[in-house]
Amino acid sequence: MKNYWIFSVPLWAREHESVNTRVAYATKPGTKLVYSVIEYKKITKGVLQMNKTIVIEIGHRANDAGTVGGGLRETDLALAAGLEFKRQVERHGFTTILNRIEWAGEPLTEFYKKAANASPAAGIAFHWNAGGGNGFECYTQTNGMHLRSIELSSAIADEMKAITVMRPNPVRNCNTHPTPNGQNYTSLINSVPAPFSYCEMGFIDNATDRVRFDTIEKQKRYGVCAAKGVLKYLGVSWIEEGEGVQSPPAKSILYRVQVGAFADKSNAEKFRDELRGKGYPDAFIV
Numbered sequence: 527m528k529n530y531w532i533f534s535v536p537l538w539a540r541e542h543e544s545v546n547t548r549v550a551y552a553t554k555p556g557t558k559l560v561y562s563v564i565e566y567k568k569i570t571k572g573v574l575q576m577n578k579t580i581v582i583e584i585g586h587r588a589n590d591a592g593t594v595g596g597g598l599r600e601t602d603l604a605l606a607a608g609l610e611f612k613r614q615v616e617r618h619g620f621t622t623i624l625n626r627i628e629w630a631g632e633p634l635t636e637f638y639k640k641a642a643n644a645s646p647a648a649g650i651a652f653h654w655n656a657g658g659g660n661g662f663e664c665y666t667q668t669n670g671m672h673l674r675s676i677e678l679s680s681a682i683a684d685e686m687k688a689i690t691v692m693r694p695n696p697v698r699n700c701n702t703h704p705t706p707n708g709q710n711y712t713s714l715i716n717s718v719p720a721p722f723s724y725c726e727m728g729f730i731d732n733a734t735d736r737v738r739f740d741t742i743e744k745q746k747r748y749g750v751c752a753a754k755g756v757l758k759y760l761g762v763s764w765i766e767e768g769e770g771v772q773s774p775p776a777k778s779i780l781y782r783v784q785v786g787a788f789a790d791k792s793n794a795e796k797f798r799d800e801l802r803g804k805g806y807p808d809a810f811i812v
């Protein structure tokens with residue numbers, strides 16, 4: 527019997543695995559991926575495509591400020607961070623589905639139905655916390671997506687370390703999350719057929735924590751770090767702003783002009799230096 531080895535399986539491709547199939551990939555995930563499915567010891571070939579949609583829930587709405595503290599409202603913070611997240615992932619070639627752009631928004635149950643139908647690659651919710659604590663925590667799905675949700679959440683938490691502190695056990699099961707207004711987040715995020723992370727970015731009623739997000743610019747950093755985490759999880763390399771948008775250097779043919787011929791090397795060097803001094807820094811001797 528011949529053994530086929532799986533050398534790597536990108537995280538986002540794991541839903542394509544089943545008891546009898548394994549996916550091996552030969553190029554990096556992103557666009558087109560040639561893979562081999564080992565099924566009943568038979569190899570078939572195909573192309574695996576990552577869905578390029580990301581679900582974004584921006585916590586709360588106009589008539590629901592969420593938590594408040596120190597003159598800040600959760601709804602505003604979530605909006606600033608969420609929209610920055612959207613901008614960042616779209617910059618990396620993803621499309622997004624989000625529940626609100628400004629103050630209105632559809633009921634969350636409707637939004638999550640729409641999100642589920644979009645077969646997304648991943649999803650995230652932006653919230654802020656209150657009630658005694660400091661730093662970042664996030665909540666995972668509890669169903670079949672659980673392990674991948676942990677991986678996604680851990681990737682986000684890792685990036686958040688650059689701007690905030692971690693709560694004890696920052697990656698938690700969603701069913702341990704308090705349910706203000708009876709909102710059952712577990713069933714909502716479990717309904718998304720992709721890894722999802724419900725993030726509580728910080729504690730709005732904690733003055734120490736608040737310094738980390740008391741301006742819009744600081745709030746946006748939460749969106750940037752979240753985007754870095756989600757993209758890393760999806761196997762997409764982070765591109766710094768401005769990178770990749772410069773026009774590539776023109777394919778240049780260089781014409782060289784000879785401006786002197788010397789029998790004596792030191793004279794040649796002298797003339798070269800003179801040229802360099804006159805605004806031809808590339809002058810050289812052959």
Ligand SMILES: [Zn+2]
Pocket residue numbers: 585586592593600653654
């Ligand atoms: Zn909230």
